Amino acid sequence: MNQEKPVPSQRISLGVICMITAFLFVAVCSALVKGVSDTRLPTPIIVFFESLIPLTAIVIWHLRRGTRKFSLATKHPGLQITQGVVGFLTSYLLYLAVRSIPTVNGVLLNTSAPLFIPVICFFWFKTRIDLKLMISIALGFIGIVMILKPSSAIFHQPAVLIALLSGVAVAFDDIILGRLESGGEERTDVTLFYVFLMTTIISGLLAIPVWQTPAGSQWLYLLAIGSGFLGIQLFLVLALGLAPVTKVSPFMYFGVIFAGLIDWIFWDIIPDLLTVAGIVLVVAGAIGSILLHPRKHPRGKRTIH
Helix, strand or coil: CCCCCCCCHHHHHHHHHHHHHHHHHHHHHHHHHHHHHCCCCCHHHHHHHHHHHHHHHHHHHHHCCCHHHCCCCCCCHHHHHHHHHHHHHHHHHHHHHHCCCCHHHHHHHHCCHHHHHHHHHHHHHCCCCCHHHHHHHHHHHHHHHHHHCCCHHHHCCCHHHHHHHHHHHHHHHHHHHHHHHCCCCCCHHHHHHHHHHHHHHHHHHHHHHHCCCCCCHHHHHHHHHHHHHHHHHHHHHHHHHHCCHHHHHHHHHHHHHHHHHHHHHHHCCCCCHHHHHHHHHHHHHHHHHHHHCHHHCCCCCCCCC
16 A cells, blocks of 8 residues: 655745745735726726736747647646636636725635535535534635625625635636546646636637726736736645645635735725634634545646646
């Protein structure tokens, strides 16, 4: 019986640093989207440039070895396209939400995916949810309710629900990614290429009816958002290639701290006590889900060639 080799502590530490850095980029990109939204630039245009920049970068990266060696072939085109569509929803829904809610709420609900993964797997793969995992999920959902503060007014200001849907999209994204990578046949750079490609195509089509050419400072915002999105993906690849997912994933919630600091510094937004309590419960429940349900958090060794 083969046992997994222990991961050196130095690799785990580097993986943790990369994960924290990735979610620093998540918080910063979300805040930049909130900032550029004040200039009334439509969300589809923002997402179009956010994905076009890393798509261009990954194509240039492959072309460095010459056109003859350029290959982004996949054995699972259907799953890759599905992954790309879901990847588009993770960004689009989050950015649509943070236009009108605090960045910290958007980032927190976007990273609530670990609460949904076991539930989706229960219905999709008939996997078991034990009592400890059930308690973790329940804690997280209680926290979500505390943040949402459900009332009739929520239907007139549905941004928090949209942010929550982005978390559901992230959960599906992780599960589909696990199916792609379970056989070890798909390279991470190929998967990223399809995510960037599909996001560029879909957001480009949605941008046509509302198109306006960015001007002045909008270009700086878009360049920063696109570069930040590339940074998110690269640091995630590094983090999950250096250490097991259960070791590094809990540190993604540093993104919530970063988002809260950004809200406070730039928009003078301080969450109320009920929201803070909800954030604590969501983070605790999600980390419990990651630790108790590691098989369905499938991101393992990831490399870019």
